[in-house]
Every structure is written in structure tokens, then in C-alpha cells.
Amino acid sequence: MSEQRPPLPPFTAESALAKVQAAEDAWNSRDPERVALAYTEDSQWRNRDVFLSGRAAIVDFLRAKWEREHGYRLRKELWAYGDDRIAVRFTYEWHDDEGQWWRSHGNENWEFDGNGLMRRRYASINDVPIAEDERHIAV
Structure with a gap:
């Protein structure tokens, strides 16, 4: 039986x-392993200037991401959808090893297979330094 990740297209x-x-x-x-389960085994990603293929690469990427992005909190907002595609806007906040806080803004385009697994994820992201008292995403 194939994996399914409802809701399905x-x-x-x-x-x-x-x-x-x-x-x-x-x-x-x-949790990189939990996140990766939402993607097909051969999922294709673009995250900023990084291109990835497959769940193992996604897990490695996310593990490294969350080792350097401390206090990470994310909010996603539905922007548009079609039969098997969803576009989102997002904002997340995090701080680096030196304690500098960042707000990262971006857009993602997602494409799903018939089982509700994401087969393509393309993310464009921009980072803005912020002061800790400028944070607006609650932990």
C-alpha cells in the first residue's frame, strides 16, 4: 500500500x-524526520540557492538548518491553490550563534502527488536582521 498524507488532491x-x-x-x-515524511522519496526542492532531491537530502538539510537557526518559529499563510498545487507566504524568526535575531520572509510553491505527498517544493526567502524586541512570532 502506498503512503498517504491527507488531505489529498x-x-x-x-x-x-x-x-x-x-x-x-x-x-x-x-524534527527533520517528521518533516521529511510529508515529501515523496524523490521530492525535488529548491530552497534559496540550494537544490535537493529525496528525503535523505531533506533530512540532512533540515538538520543543518536547525543547528544554526536557533529559536526557530514559523507562520505559513495560504496564498493560492489548485488541483494539486498550493502556494504559501511565510515568515519565520530565529537567531544565530552570536544572538542576532532574523526575520525570514518568503514564498513557496508546492506540487503534490495523488497520495498527498509533496513532490516539488520551491522556496524563495529573504532575511532581515531584527532586534529581539521586534520579534512578533510567539514561541
């Missing part, structure tokens, strides 16, 4: 919102 407004919330919850767990 084709997406409605309600199911797209649920998919976005599930992604936000998983990413905020900062």
Missing part, C-alpha cells in the same frame, strides 16, 4: 488550509 479551500497548517506544525517541531 484535488484541493479545496478547506483542505488547502489544512495542508498549510499541517506543514506549519511539522516545521515548528524542528
Whole structure:
């Protein structure tokens, strides 16, 4: 039996919102293995200027990401959806080893297979330094 990750395409407004919330919850767990289960075994990613393929590469990427992005908190917002695609806007906050806080803004385009697993994820992200008292995403 194939893996399934409901909600499944084709997406409605309600199911797209649920998919976005599930992604936000998983990413905020900062558990690379949990996050990677939402993607196909051969999922294709672009994250900024990094290109990845497959769950093992996703786990490695996320493990390294959360080793350097401390206090990571994310919010995702549904931007648009189609039968098997979802676009989101997101903001996350984190601090580096020196204690500098950052707010990262971006957009993601997602494409899903029939089992609700993401087969493509393309993310564009920009970082802005902020003061700790400028944070607005609660821990």
C-alpha cells in the first residue's frame, strides 16, 4: 500500500488550509524526520540557492538548518491553490550563534502527488536582521 498524507488532491479551500497548517506544525517541531515524511522519496526542492532531491537530502538539510537557526518559529499563510498545487507566504524568526535575531520572509510553491505527498517544493526567502524586541512570532 502506498503512503498517504491527507488531505489529498484535488484541493479545496478547506483542505488547502489544512495542508498549510499541517506543514506549519511539522516545521515548528524542528524534527527533520517528521518533516521529511510529508515529501515523496524523490521530492525535488529548491530552497534559496540550494537544490535537493529525496528525503535523505531533506533530512540532512533540515538538520543543518536547525543547528544554526536557533529559536526557530514559523507562520505559513495560504496564498493560492489548485488541483494539486498550493502556494504559501511565510515568515519565520530565529537567531544565530552570536544572538542576532532574523526575520525570514518568503514564498513557496508546492506540487503534490495523488497520495498527498509533496513532490516539488520551491522556496524563495529573504532575511532581515531584527532586534529581539521586534520579534512578533510567539514561541
